[in-house]
Amino acid sequence: MLAALVIETPYASLEHLGTAWNNWLNSAGVCALLFLLVGEVLRRTWGRGSLVIHGLAGNLSQLRPEEVWKRRSLWLWLALIGVGLGVALVGTVSGRGPGESGGTWLTVARLGWRVAALAAILAFAWEFILELLVCRWRRIWAIARLTILETVRQKALWSFAVLLLLVLVGSWFIQVEQKDQWRTYVDLLYRTVTILMVVTASVLACFSIPTDIRRQTIHTQVTKPVRRLEILLGRMVGLIVLMTVMLLIIGNLGFLYVFREVSPLARASTMRSRLYQLGELHFEELDSEGNWQRKQTGTDVGDEFVYRSHIRGGAPQEAVWTFYRLPPYLFDKSWQERNRRLVAEFMFDIYRMTRDYEGGGAGGVAMVVRFVNPRLWDAALEADYRREAQELRYKEDWDEILARKYGFYEVPLHIADMRTYSVDFPTAILERLREGGVLQVRVACRSFGQYLGMGPNDLYLVVGEGSLYLNFMKGLIGIWALTVMVIVLGTCFSTYVNALASMLLCWALLFLGIPQVQKFLGELGPETIHRMDVNPGGGPLESLYRLARGLPMATPLPDNWGIALMQKIDTGYAYLFRAVSGIVPDLYQYDRTLHVAEGFSIPGGELIMSVILLAGYLVPYILAGYYLLNAREIAA
Amino acid sequence: MSTNNLVNGEVIVETRNLSKVYLDFWGRKKKEALRALNLQIYRGEVFGLLGPNGSGKTTTIKLLLGLLFPTEGEALVFGRPGTDVAKNERIGYLPEESYLYRFLNAEETLDFYGRLFNMSPEIRKKRAEELIEKVGLSRDKKRPLREYSKGMRQRIGLAQALINDPELVILDEPTSGLDPIGTRWMKDLILELKAQGKTVIMCSHRLDDVQDVCDRIAILYEGELKELGRVDELLEIADVVEMRARRVPLTQEFRHDLEEVIRRHGGELDTVQHPTTTLEELFLRIVKESQVHQGRRYLPRTERTAATAPSAVGAGRTEVSANS
Ligand SMILES: Nc1ncnc2c1ncn2[C@@H]1O[C@H](COP(=O)(O)OP(=O)(O)O)[C@@H](O)[C@H]1O
Numbered sequence A: 001m002l003a004a005l006v007i008e009t010p011y012a013s014l015e016h017l018g019t020a021w022n023n024w025l026n027s028a029g030v031c032a033l034l035f036l037l038v039g040e041v042l043r044r045t046w047g048r049g050s051l052v053i054h055g056l057a058g059n060l061s062q063l064r065p066e067e068v069w070k071r072r073s074l075w076l077w078l079a080l081i082g083v084g085l086g087v088a089l090v091g092t093v094s095g096r097g098p099g100e101s102g103g104t105w106l107t108v109a110r111l112g113w114r115v116a117a118l119a120a121i122l123a124f125a126w127e128f129i130l131e132l133l134v135c136r137w138r139r140i141w142a143i144a145r146l147t148i149l150e151t152v153r154q155k156a157l158w159s160f161a162v163l164l165l166l167v168l169v170g171s172w173f174i175q176v177e178q179k180d181q182w183r184t185y186v187d188l189l190y191r192t193v194t195i196l197m198v199v200t201a202s203v204l205a206c207f208s209i210p211t212d213i214r215r216q217t218i219h220t221q222v223t224k225p226v227r228r229l230e231i232l233l234g235r236m237v238g239l240i241v242l243m244t245v246m247l248l249i250i251g252n253l254g255f256l257y258v259f260r261e262v263s264p265l266a267r268a269s270t271m272r273s274r275l276y277q278l279g280e281l282h283f284e285e286l287d288s289e290g291n292w293q294r295k296q297t298g299t300d301v302g303d304e305f306v307y308r309s310h311i312r313g314g315a316p317q318e319a320v321w322t323f324y325r326l327p328p329y330l331f332d333k334s335w336q337e338r339n340r341r342l343v344a345e346f347m348f349d350i351y352r353m354t355r356d357y358e359g360g361g362a363g364g365v366a367m368v369v370r371f372v373n374p375r376l377w378d379a380a381l382e383a384d385y386r387r388e389a390q391e392l393r394y395k396e397d398w399d400e401i402l403a404r405k406y407g408f409y410e411v412p413l414h415i416a417d418m419r420t421y422s423v424d425f426p427t428a429i430l431e432r433l434r435e436g437g438v439l440q441v442r443v444a445c446r447s448f449g450q451y452l453g454m455g456p457n458d459l460y461l462v463v464g465e466g467s468l469y470l471n472f473m474k475g476l477i478g479i480w481a482l483t484v485m486v487i488v489l490g491t492c493f494s495t496y497v498n499a500l501a502s503m504l505l506c507w508a509l510l511f512l513g514i515p516q517v518q519k520f521l522g523e524l525g526p527e528t529i530h531r532m533d534v535n536p537g538g539g540p541l542e543s544l545y546r547l548a549r550g551l552p553m554a555t556p557l558p559d560n561w562g563i564a565l566m567q568k569i570d571t572g573y574a575y576l577f578r579a580v581s582g583i584v585p586d587l588y589q590y591d592r593t594l595h596v597a598e599g600f601s602i603p604g605g606e607l608i609m610s611v612i613l614l615a616g617y618l619v620p621y622i623l624a625g626y627y628l629l630n631a632r633e634i635a636a
Numbered sequence B: 001m002s003t004n005n006l007v008n009g010e011v012i013v014e015t016r017n018l019s020k021v022y023l024d025f026w027g028r029k030k031k032e033a034l035r036a037l038n039l040q041i042y043r044g045e046v047f048g049l050l051g052p053n054g055s056g057k058t059t060t061i062k063l064l065l066g067l068l069f070p071t072e073g074e075a076l077v078f079g080r081p082g083t084d085v086a087k088n089e090r091i092g093y094l095p096e097e098s099y100l101y102r103f104l105n106a107e108e109t110l111d112f113y114g115r116l117f118n119m120s121p122e123i124r125k126k127r128a129e130e131l132i133e134k135v136g137l138s139r140d141k142k143r144p145l146r147e148y149s150k151g152m153r154q155r156i157g158l159a160q161a162l163i164n165d166p167e168l169v170i171l172d173e174p175t176s177g178l179d180p181i182g183t184r185w186m187k188d189l190i191l192e193l194k195a196q197g198k199t200v201i202m203c204s205h206r207l208d209d210v211q212d213v214c215d216r217i218a219i220l221y222e223g224e225l226k227e228l229g230r231v232d233e234l235l236e237i238a239d240v241v242e243m244r245a246r247r248v249p250l251t252q253e254f255r256h257d258l259e260e261v262i263r264r265h266g267g268e269l270d271t272v273q274h275p276t277t278t279l280e281e282l283f284l285r286i287v288k289e290s291q292v293h294q295g296r297r298y299l300p301r302t303e304r305t306a307a308t309a310p311s312a313v314g315a316g317r318t319e320v321s322a323n324s
């Protein structure tokens, strides 16, 4: 049996595009504004030759007469920044006041800020954008081609192949049970390939421009009419093409290898690519008047896990998953005739109140899963349903008839802690959904003294089977994204610092980007900085204060304006920290090993979104890389 | 071309008060390499930057090309600062060492630089063929540059500098490390470029090279401009007259006659002697003869009686110099 899909942190999907854009605009906007301000201050105090200005206005300050518009057009963006910030300020101040117009004002303020942020980004990127327009693909490709030839002819890739071979040979000696073969080998292969790709990419990227500079071969290059942006992009494109081809080769060989390693008996059951559908979870509880009340969480059992919420056994409390966006083909009658049953899979946490009554005894905890079309079904119909079920028992398809008629189907079962179960239900229940409406899956616990804990993604429908090979390749896109990230970061860093320093920077960022570290960094954000349970001792200033005063971490602080100010500063620090931590990648989004190994098809939307996020993350780095390379005295 | 003509000509390169201080990563001063250089270089001339090692020649060139940024002053080429990329369309540059990609062969090298000029494939191919022919690398065009000798690298380096048929050619030590044949070839090529109306800037610490090809020179020492002017004017020794005569026996009598003529004009005879050729010419002639008569080799004097001894070039020629 395959394990369930445990997604405790959701992957970004295309629905999050708007939010992602706003977040990006905020972070990049703040950074751009800061850079513009700092740049202006530096220019006024330090004069020409300062780093930022050389980069920013390096080309724009030495324009031919017919190109002066390029510099003049900067004023447009600066004006827009002014207007936008003005509107934002007015909106915020007016929105503060009482009255119902507050909301409108705040919307206006937000709009103003966005205009200002966008204009700041455009102003900052203006030279880059203009430069992009005059870049020629032939020159970029010339440099990309050179990079590829260089790497291939200097046989830099052999070490890579040797390492891969070592790992694969090593894996022959692993003994794996049949049911775990696919999972184990996919996991092994993905991890190996990830590490090899990232290491190789970081070495190649961090050394490519510095080597060119050290050997002075770049002198012959930059004295041709090639733009520095073309050199930067060319290097990146070359390495990306090279590594993509390598990944494709290794990926396909790896697929063959894993396919052959898995015993033919285990193939059908473990090598899968299930299309799954997640629902939205809420809880319902019967109140004293006999009405079902909707709640966001179930009973709090004081569990350490915030992700899961619990329902109490034997109580009128239910966990409800609503499936709003089922794929339309499910409602098709002919499809339903061909596929009489669909499967829901789930895995719950069991929490017990009494020590003697462990996990519901040998039989497990009793529970019931109900599939409901809320438009048709009503609790009042239950008596009718039971009677009719009694009458129809002799018919083979009694459950389908009833599911179609009542929009209801019920499966009672016993379960153990954190194990995957799958229940099937007749597709006939979906028939009337074509008219609109949603499918609900309601879960109740029947064993007294037991609690069932569940999170949003602990139950899902399996709505089809995708291509295994395709899914394997989709999983590689995660590795590809990481590789591209490392190539771009390494190349950009190496425009200014030397190869080894670039490598260090690259690896430091990657380290900060791994999910465990990200979680830790997230706790220093403005929402949680003052929460005693997350950050005992408070923010940086508060901790210092406690340290100086010798106060234990949990002691409440005196209530005076000094302390209040200190905590305000800590909050400000947390906001700044949040903005700055945008420079760290969120690697979680790119690791899809779980899906492929456990046999779940990676949703295409999430894949596209991860690539979009990658692009958004990398654009500022490319910008910085270009400005730094432009500011660099190649021969110094 | 007269001096006058040059002065009125179009200024191609200009430096105004150009200074360069090398700084390290932290902005500390490492070396003041160039101090307030003022130069004007005109269309069509061959201009030489002369100076000992470390005098700032390469620094000047790098400033012109935007490889370095001036600490003070301006370096203008075609009226544009060094950092302007578009001006590079009309420039060819041969670095001091031929800093080319050693894993490419000659054809690939020229193709690569052709692409950087955004040339179409047909034009690239045509130019590459012409240039490889011109610099005499046809037989080695498929070999990677890492196998090339210094002379061959210099040739391919020159070919890459000429790929765009530039108006201005900048050569950094074009003859350093070359054998006399290579040196002569390079000098002939520079003169050919001049004949095509191109402007050439070359720098060198080898005085004879500069003397042979340059119209004007600037002498740099420790980053400062020490002398600037036309080569023929700078080198003229105004109070000495030199004459050459053929087929006159160098006898005591001849010497007396000469002395008398010179004294009558108020001067005094300095030296009368057979001129010597330069080693360069001797070497080149030997190489040329060897190519015609293969298998001939040096024999010790005693064995040489039968063989025709290579006669000195200057035999039968007399060189006279007199102080006036
Ligand atoms: N990148 C550099 N960093 C520090 N000093 C340098 C650098 N390049 C050249 N120099 C110094 O500047 C001076 C002039 O060098 P250069 O222009 O190369 O001389 P030339 O080409 O006339 O031999 C020398 O003293 C040299 O040591």
Ligand SMILES: [Mg+2]
Pocket (backbone or CB within 6 Å): B054, B057, B058, B059, B096, B173
């Ligand atoms: Mg030099």
